[in-house]
Amino acid sequence: MKHNYVSSIKKWTVALATGLLLTSGAAMAKKGVTTPDGFESVLVLMGTGTIDKHNPEPHPGVINCDGLIxxxxFFQKEIMGRTDAEIAEVAQQAKTFYLERFGLAADDLVANNRATFKSFTLNPDFEYRLQIATGMKAKGEGWIIRDGGFNLTITDPQGVPMAGEMAGRLAKPDDQFLFGSYNILVTNKKGKPKKELVIDYRSRVPAVSDEDGFRLQSFLSSEEFGEGLVLGTILTRDGAxxxxxxxGRTVISFPAETQLDSFPAFPAFDDKPKSK
Structure with missing residues (x-):
């Protein structure tokens, strides 16, 4: 699948930050969520759960959990409904993407103990949920997100030089490359499942892990929304x-960049509210 990748995260970030302060007003105001000017949809995902370090099966069928992963x-077969052949096909699509985008040959890296390639799903106890979406109205508890796919993680302590669209850059130890989907279970007013909203993601740059958590940037593709971009951060700390x-906090926009050529000239940057 070909994606129309954007070339600059900086432009998108500035545009999103500005756009969130603007309102297109009329259409979405009735639902309580406005659509930022220049965008068609903005979604906010949040995860605020507590994970038991010693529970490898937090949900029947979701096994071999190590913290968040x-x-x-279970995600591939039960959530996405794929056969073994279809799962193998998606795995190959992930490897092809890693090669084209990052110049990383997954099978070779794994064979030489320089990386791991695995299927994954996020721990259900993460309580990952869609909380805000323009054009949709979730209740306060949000809509459950089932998040899974394939993960290439660099294990070589010297890192791995990248090629492809990332030529000249180094994939560092513990850097991760993601190829997966958000499967969002949309419910009706009574909390009953209504439909599944699927948004595919592909790493734009390596996802970075450290002692404080995880940060990612990914391209998005959705039949409902089109092409987009996601920026996400997951913070972790030891509990009792x-x-x-x-x-976790994740912001999604469709399209990836604002479609505005210019922003309103008012209020002026140095304006202040008038005193009463």
Missing amino acids: CDGE DETIKVN
């Missing part, structure tokens, strides 16, 4: 009784 078979407190 669990085995991906061998638990991990997880605090």
